[in-house]
Amino acid sequence: MTIVTSHTVTPAGGAGNGRVRHLVDQRLGELLDQELARLGFLGEEGVDLVRRHLAAFARDGGKRLRPAFVYWGHRAAGGTAADLGRVLNAACAVELVHVAALLLDDVMDEAQERRGRPAAHAALAAEHRRAGLRGDPARYGESQTALLALLALAWADAALLGSGPHLADALDVLTRLRVEVTAGQQLDLAGTAAGADTGRTRTIALYKSAKYTIERPLHLGHAVAGGEPAARRALSAYALPLGEAFQLRDDVLGVFGDPGRTGKPAGDLRQGKPNHLVAAAKERTGPRGAALLDTVATEEDAAAARELIVSCGALDAAERRIAALAGEAVEALDALPGLPGDARAALTELTVLATDRSR
Template sequence: MDTTTSQIVQVRELVDRHLARLLDEELGRISFLEGPDVELVREFLVEFVLNGGKRLRPAFAYWGYRAAGGERPAEVLPAACAVELVHAAALLLDDVMDGADSRRGRPAAHVALAALHATSGWRGDAGRFGESAATLLALLAWSWADAALLETGPRLGPALEILTQLRVEAIGGQYLDLACPPGCRSGDERTSTISLYKSGKYTVERPLHLGHAIGGGSLRIRRMLSAYALPLGEAFQLRDDVNGVFGDPVRTGKPVGADLLQGKATYLLAETRRRTGSALLEGITDQRGVAAARELIMECGALEAAEQRIAALVDEAITVLDRPPGIPPEARQALTELAALATARESG
C-alpha cells in the first residue's frame, strides 16, 4: 500500500469514527420513542450508514479541503459526514421510487420494513408502511446531515450554502429522471441534464466545493476542481450504467439489469440502439431479456465504446490537476486515485 492509498484509507477511517460518534449522539435525540422503535432506527438507518458504501463523497469533500490548502482534518470531517448522510437519504428514497428489491446485497429498507410489519401483525398495509417508514428514515438522515454540519465552525455559512445546492440539484435530477417521458434517450439534452445533476455534480463536484469552502480556497482552485469534477462525474455515471448491466451483484449490491428492466435512458443503451437499430432493448421484463440485451450490447461494440469513453473522461479529469495554480502533491495524487476508484468496474 503506497502512501496516498494509505491516506485514502485513513480518511475513510476518520469519517467512519466521526459518523459513529455523531449517530450515537443523534440516537439520543429520539429517546422519547420506545425502545423497539429506537432499535428500528438503529438497524435500518444507523447500521445502513455505518456498514456500507465506498465513502466516495466524503473523500472528495476531504481532498477538496486539502486541495484548498486546509491542514486540519477535524475542520472538514463534519461536512464529510453530512454528505454521506445525504447520500444515505438519497439511496433510501431512490429504492422506494424505483421499487428496488435489494441494496448492498440485502433487502432494500422499504422491503425489509414491509416484512417486519407483516410479521408483527400491525394495522394497515405492509407495503405502504415499508415505503412510508423508509421515507421517514431518509428524512431523519437528511436532518442529521444538518446536525453534522453544525460542527463546521466559522465557515458554516458557505458550507451550508453548498450543501443546500447539492441537495437541490440532486432532487431536481431525480425528479427529471422520474418524469423522463417515453422515448427519452441518453444523449438528449434532458437525459444529459439528469446525468449531470443526479450523479455527476452530486458525487464529485459539490463535495469538492464543500471541502474547498471549508478550507478557504481561492476561486482559481475552485474552478480547477470543477474542471476536474465535470468529466469525472460523467465517467462515474457511465461506469454506474455499465455496472448496472454487467456488474457482479455481490460487489455492486444491486441486481443485474435493473436499468434495462426499468427502461432507464443511458449512454450504453443509446449507443447500442445507434449501432443496431434493434428493438430488443424495448420492454424488457425478465432475466432472459436482460441476458439477450447484454449479449447484443457486447456484440455491437457498445460496451467497448463506453469503456473507451470512460477512460478518455478520466484522463481529461486527471490532466486538469496539473494546471496552474496547482494543488498540494498529496491532494493531486489522492484525486488521481479517487478518479480510478470512482470509475472501477465492479465485475466478478
C-alpha cells in the same frame, strides 16, 4: 462528544484514502450516537427501529467516495490538520445526504436488496407482516423509509453545523448538492416513463452523478477551507469529466454488473431506466434495436439485449469514453494552484476508484 483534532498526512494515495475513510467512519459513528441519544421520546422500540434501519445502514456504508472528495477538496484548497474536525463534519453531512438518497432510490426503484441485504422498505414491510400489525405492510415499509430519509437529511444539517466559520458558504454548497441530485432524480424518473436519448442521459448524468458525487463534495471541502475562486474552478475542471465517467461506469454496471459485487441489482434493462449505454445502442441499431431494448421482461430478453449492446459497439465506445474522461480529469489536476502532493496522489487514486468500481 469527541472531536478528532489531528491526523497524519500520508503521501501515498491508497494509504491516504484509507486513512480518510477510517476518520470519516469514526466521526460518523460519533454523530449517529449523538443523534440517536436525542430520540428517547420515540421509546425503546422507536429508537431501535431508527438504529437498525438508518444508523446501521449509514455505519455499514460503501466506499465513502463522496466524503473522500470533501476531504481532498479541503486539502486542495489549502485546508490544514487544524481544521480536521470541521471537514470531517462536512464529509459526514454529505454521506448522510447519500444515505437518504439511497433509501429513497430503493423505494422508487422497488428494489428489494441493497448491499446484499433487504432494502429498508422491504425489511420494514416484512417486520410489519411478522408482527401482524394493521394496514398495508408495503405502504408501511415505504412510509417508514421516507421518514428515515428525512431524518438522515436533518442529521446532515446537524453535522454541517460543526463545519466552522465558513458555514454559510458550506451550507450553500450542500443546498446546491441536494437540489441538483433531487432534480437529477426527477429527470431520471421522467426518462424512465418517457424514454431518453443520449443527450438526455448526459444531462441526467451531470446532475445525478457528476455534480452530486464529485464536484459539489469537492466544493464543500473548498468552502470549509475558505479556498480561493481559482481553486474552485480548477476542482470543477477535474470533477466534471470524472463525474461523467463515474455515471458511464454506473450505466455499464446497470446492464452488465454483478449484484454481488455492486451491492445493487443490475436492473436498468428491465426497469427501462435512462442509461447512456442503452440509448447509444438504440441510436446505433435503429428501430430493430429499440424494439428489443424497450421490451426486456425476462433474463433471456436481458441476455439478448446485452449481446446487442456489445455487438453494435456501444459497450466498447463507453469504455473508451470512460478512459478518455478519466485521463482528462487527471490532467486537470495540473491546473490546481499549489496542490499538495498527498492531495494529488489521493485524487489520482480516486479517479481510478470512481471509474473502475471493481475493488
